[in-house]
Amino acid sequence: MLKKILLCFTLAAMVSAQSFGQKKDVSQLTRNDILSMSYDELADMPIEDVMQLTKILGVSLNELYEMLLNKDVTSASKKAESSFDSPLSTTVLSYDEIVASGARNIQEAMRLVPGVIVREKTNGNYDIHIRGNNNIPDENLTVYTENSMTLVMIDNRPIYNYINGGTFWESFPIDIADVDRIEVVRGAASALYGANAVTGVINIITKNPESEELHVNGQIQGGNLGSYMGSLNLGQNIGKFGYRVSGNYQKMKRTTDKFYVFQYDSLFNRDDIQTLPDKTSYWLTVFNPVEKIEDWHPYPETAVDRFGVNANLYFNPADDINFVLSGGYQDSYINSSSFGDPSISITGRDIKSSYFNVIGKAKGLTLQSNMLFAEQDIVYKNVGFKADARTFNINAEYDIYVGGLNIRPGISYQSATYDDTPYLIADTAGIYSSGYMNGECSFNSIAGSLRLDYKMLDEKLRFIMGGRFEKFNTSDDLYFPFQMVASYNLNDKHMLRVVGSMANRSPFIVDSYSNFDWNRQGRPFPSHIKFEGSKDQKLASTKNVEVGYRVRPVRNVFVEAEVFMSSTKNFGCLLPESSTTYIHGADSMVANVNLPQVGTVYSAKQAVPAPAIPYQVNLKYQNIDVKANQYGITLNAEWVANEKLVFKAFGTYQVTKLKDHNCYNNSQIITDMTTLAAINASQGKKGITGQGTDDYFVKPFKMGVQQQLDAGGMQLIEAGVTQQILIGQMMQAGMSQEQAAEQVKQMVGSDAWNQVATQVHTMAENAEIDVQGIPSYIAEQQFNAEEYHQTLQQLAGTGLVNYDGRYENKEITHKATPSFFGGFSVNYTPIEKLNIYASGNFYSKQTYTTSNGIFEADPKFILNCKLSYKVWKDNAVFFNARNLLNDKKQEFAWTDETKGCYLVGFDLKF
Amino acid sequence: MKKIYLLVIGMLFVIYNVANAQDDKFKALFIYNFTKYMEWPEAKRSGDFKIGVLGNSPITDELKAFTAKKSVGQQKIVVEEIMAIADCPKYHIVFVPAKASANVSEITQNVANKGVLVVTDKPGMAAALSGINFVKDDGQQTFEISVKHMHEQGVNAGKSFLSLGIAVD
Incomplete structure (x- = not known):
């Protein structure tokens, strides 16, 4: 018995001794292992091991620097490359950063992107421009202050409003939970993406399932201003197949339930507006008595009320062959700046749409096709502004590699059809006359493109030439947007690039097919205004020159400067032709x-x-002489101080001169x-x-x-x-x-x-x-x-x-685009579980000039902050403050005062 | 607007301090490890083992955390803030933070042959004046060694130590 006890004791002692003498293999330690080590543990290590630790920290920090400062981007060349090497002015916003920032939706996340101007119109609804050139022509309809020069896409599928150009951001079927990253390309890019990429491209890339484990992410949050919202995304791979489904819901209230009446320069309760006397013609009322304002505005307090659902199927039979089939549905109602010309500044917009998108990649061939079906009431319940929309895109591109040369030919076809007759009543002869188009209208385009991308001198020197021929059915003109780039990447620390490009907008339904007889019975004169489209007008186009310089003086600092010049012409608007x-x-x-x-x-x-x-x-829709000549500079600096702290700052200074400006009032x-x-x-x-x-x-x-x-x-x-x-x-x-x-x-x-x-x-x-x-x-x-x-x-x-x-004709300085705008962010993780993300945006004074008068928007600084605490793995509770300082200054002409929005919620990720 | 300025200044202060915290910790760890590889003159092998940091620096607290209850041979390690350059000769190691680098020349003159290892934190310092100088090599925290300057300061290092750093002479 004693022998057995001694044996056990001896064995235990040997095991203990072995354990005690076992040297820790520091090469196996991770960054987090090292950071969690105590002072005593570190102090007891030999200096050789300490040096090994600093090496691990250095390598992992370098990986962190690369991840944060040199993200992959596909939109600048339509293939994956590092953003440092991107030939165009490019910013990539990752899902993690969007979530950390506390942005309530994709629109608000754009405030984190250099060169982008984001102005809140009503709570959660934004006007978004790249570099500006907004409000041209001035003195005309408010709708010309909206951006129609930027192509917004989800997975290369254009999300564009072809009625009159621009993007109905609230009608996205997806939300932040779907996003893998948002890529923003500043500058003309029609040679790559076709019409409407005039000032740039915003391409929202959605997530792909990455493993066979179920991945779930999303968030819910609620707060003041009637805000509650949630989005959820889940997906996984199953063998060669994969799936991803998502859903989102968002509801936010306006900061007031009153409406601004232009004539009175004041806010009124909805029900008081109906009988408000017209100041110019005392026997009339401000609001058309034929209409009922409670029909126009059944939800005066609503800012956003939307939901969307999406389903995606993936098939990856081989490494270089894959297919994605996507579909979804959304329903949205917002109150925001009006697309019409009513006596009040805010009107409703109601959109329901469904889409299908298929992408196939096999070897070098990429084929994509998509359709969208929508029911759009863009000035809610205002007769003539509701229509069914149908868009169709198909394009194919093929990559050929010959040495350092990449040749990519492509073809594409696009059509957009709008029909308002389902919502109109025909007369006894079967003729429609009360609508905006009074029939089915469509435009289509066919295009062929070629892009040559040549790298030499160990891929340091790069030349890109791209061009696209595009023919629209509404015009005999052939359009040729192009792009020429030369870039030189010196020792991975300095990158210089020069870009020359030209891009054009597409025709719009309003421009080409307006056929609206506005019977102004009960309104001030004139008694009738006829809106007439014109198909033979030239499309707005821009020529753009950029010089860009990127530098990483040390691995954790990234600085970029882009100097840009552009000249945009062939603007158009509805102007009186005869009376x-x-x-x-x-x-x-x-x-x-x-x-x-x-x-x-x-x-x-x-x-x-x-x-x-x-x-x-x-x-009648007419081209106007005015040319917008813009020059400016955007500076962007990012500093990963350490794994706990990331700092970003960016700003743009620009000057826009309007040449040959005339009266558009x-x-x-x-x-x-x-x-x-x-x-x-x-x-x-x-x-x-x-x-x-x-x-x-x-x-x-x-x-x-x-x-x-x-x-x-x-x-x-x-x-x-x-x-x-x-x-x-x-x-x-x-x-x-x-x-x-x-x-x-x-x-x-x-x-x-x-x-x-x-x-x-x-x-x-x-x-x-x-x-x-x-x-x-x-x-x-x-x-x-x-x-x-x-x-x-x-x-x-x-x-x-x-x-x-x-x-x-005169030359004037354009004041609608702020001369200075930018932002900053600080992402701080003091302890592993706690994250603080503070961000700010600012812009200088801007002057809107429309047919409703002049609106001066004062300079503004908007501070946002999100504090999140991880309660289990990456799942965190958070407090989110938008417009923390509760600055009430209006950001967009005649729209709502803004207010602080404070939310609490839960970020989900596993 | 004043609130915003204060906010920005506050943020920059936080950024400055947080950014250097991790680096300071490992520099302090290295300094503690230097005590294991150096040979000081006979006159300095009794009493406390003194490490001095010139001026106010967060590295002082990091050093205190590493050296609490530690000793070099029989000498208890004491970490102090150096208030006057004239006091430098009484220390075994003098660390000069980057912001105080302008004083390195005066310090090295003061400690010549006094058995004081001068450690600096600015590119080029080892080649010019100090015995050891912290640098970053491709993101990794490491150090340069000047045997010549160590000798001038009356300190010797073992051969095994010399192979760990980057020799500058």
């Missing part, structure tokens, strides 16, 4: 309301501000057209086409008075007339007027009063509205800027017009 004007001689019109047996009981007088009133104006042009028509008519020169009739002028005035009577005026008249009749009867009986008036006051509601009131009511039903001072001629006038310029100049001395040279 039909009612010429008259009287200073005012008077509408008398006459009651039988009583006579005139009410008179409405309309002063005539001009010798002519436009009855009908035709607006439709109201001004219409006023000048009517003035000139009156002058020409009075001089017997031209344009008189007939005598005036009631139809053109008197009926609308009568109708306005009638509406005023219907709205309560007649009740007042009836009461007044009843009172007068009773007073008259008493005076005939011998009372003084004062006595009679006093007596009648007491009689209201008595049998005698009601008896007379009934008689008066019967008379009022037969009231006639008699208009005096009827205008006399109808004149037609074409718009010609040169002619107006000369005529107004001649008339300046007569005092008939206030000539200010407005039709003279």
Whole structure:
């Protein structure tokens, strides 16, 4: 027994001794192992092991530097390369950084990207531009302040609004949980991606399942401003197959439930707007009485209400052969800046859409095709703005490698079809006339492209030439966007590149197919505005030159400078082409309301501000002379101080000059057209086409008075007339007027009063509205800027017009794009479980100029912060503050004040 | 606007301090390890083993953490902040942080043949003045060694140690 005990003791002692003497293999330690070692453990190590530790830390830190400062990007060359080597101005935003930043949606995440201007319109809805060039033309519709120059894609599938250009960001079926990374290319890129990549490309790359283990990620959060949102993504590979499904939901309230009324420069409750008097024509109301504002705005408090679901199937039969089939559905409603021209600044937008996307890659061949079906009500419940949309894209590219030369030929076809007739009522002849297009409209394009990418001198020197021929069915012109790049990568620390490129926009439905007769019954003149598209106009295009320099002076610092110059021309807009004007001689019109047996009981007088009133104006889409010449510089610096701290700062300074700028103010042009028509008519020169009739002028005035009577005026008249009749009867009986008036006051509601009131009511039903001072001629006038310029100049001395040279081409400084904008971020992980991400954005003053006037947006600094604490593995609870300082300054013209949004939530990842 | 300036200044302060924390820890660990490989003159083999850090530096606290309860032979290790350059000769190791590098020339004159190892933290210092100088090589924390300067300071290092660092002479 004793022997056994001794044996056990000896064995135990030997094992202990062995364990004690066992030297730790430091080469097997990970970075986290080392960082978690105590001072005593470290102090007891021989210096050789300490050096090994610093080597491990150095290597892992270098890997960290590469991961953070030199991410892979595919959008700049359509193949994977490091962002340091990217031939174009490129930024890659990773999923981890987006989540860490606390961005509530993909739009807000764009605030982390250099060269991008992001302005909040209503809570969670943003206007996003690359480098600017917004609000061109100025003085025209608000819609021209929206960005139509940047191509936004999800996995190379264009998410573009071909109605009038731009992106309906809220209609994305995906959300942050789907995102693997967002790649942003600044500068013209139509040679790579086709039309609309004028100022750049935003390509959102979604996740691919990476292993056979189930991967789940997403987040839920909720906070003030009625904010609650969630997104979830899960997927895995199963053999050669894989799947990924996702869903998202987002609801946020506006910071107010009131609406800004342009005419009053003030906010009003929804229900008060319906009866708000029109300041220019007192017998009208600001809001069209034919419409009901509660129909337009059933959810005045809503900013965003959206959801989306997606499913993806993957098939990877071989390393160089893979297929992805994706599909999804989304439904969104937002209140944001209006695409129309209403009397209030915010309107609703309701979009439902589904999509299919298939990507196949085999050897060097890439084939992609996708379809989108949508129901879009872009000015909610405003007749004429709802349509079904259908877009289709197919493209194929093939990579050939010959030595250092990569040759990539490609072909593509694209079509976009919009049809508003399902939402219109045809007349008895089956003709639609109340819509914006009144039919099915489509454009398509076919394109061929070729890209040559040559690397030499051990791949340090690189030349790229790319071109694309594109033909649109709406025009006979052939477009040739191109791109030429030379880059030199010196010792992996310095990279210099020069880019010359040209890009163009596509035709839009509004530009080509507008066919909208806006009956402005009950509105100020003109009574009709006809919107007409034009297919033969040139497409907006830009020429862009860039010089870029990237440097990594040490491995943990990345600095980039990009100097850019661009010249953009062939802008277009809906401008007056001709007007039909009612010429008259009287200073005012008077509408008398006459009651039988009583006579005139009410008179409405309309002063005539001009010798002519436009009855009908035709607006036609036209190219305009203005050219936007922009130059600027973007600086971007990133510093990975250590594994706990990453710092980024970026800023852009730019100047945009508008050359050959003219007057694009439709109201001004219409006023000048009517003035000139009156002058020409009075001089017997031209344009008189007939005598005036009631139809053109008197009926609308009568109708306005009638509406005023219907709205309560007649009740007042009836009461007044009843009172007068009773007073008259008493005076005939011998009372003084004062006595009679006093007596009648007491009689209201008595049998005698009601008896007379009934008689008066019967008379009022037969009231006639008699208009005096009827205008006399109808004149037609074409718009010609040169002619107006000369005529107004001649008339300046007569005092008939206030000539200010407005039709003279001028060069002006464009103030809508802030001259300075940028941001910074600090990502700090003091302990493994805790992460603090602070980010800020700023922009200098910007001036919006639209047909609604001038809006000055003051400089602003927006601070955001997210604190997250990991409770289990990578799953974290968080507090998220957007606009932490609660700066209420409006960021976009006439839209909502912004407010701080504070949320708590949970990030999910396993 | 003042709030924003204060915020930015605060952030930069945090960044500056956090960025160097990990490096400081390993520099302190190296300095502690130097005590194992150096040979000091007879006159300095009694009393406390003194490590001095010139001026206010976070490395002082790191050194104290590593050397608490540690000794060199029979000499207890003491870490102190050096308040005046004239005090340098009483130390066994003097560390001069990068921000105080302008004083290295004066320090080396003061400690000549006094048995004081001068450790610096600025590129080029070992070649010019110090015995050991911290550098980064491809992201890895390491050090340069000048045998010549160590001799001038009255300190000798074993051959095995010389093979660990980057010789500059």
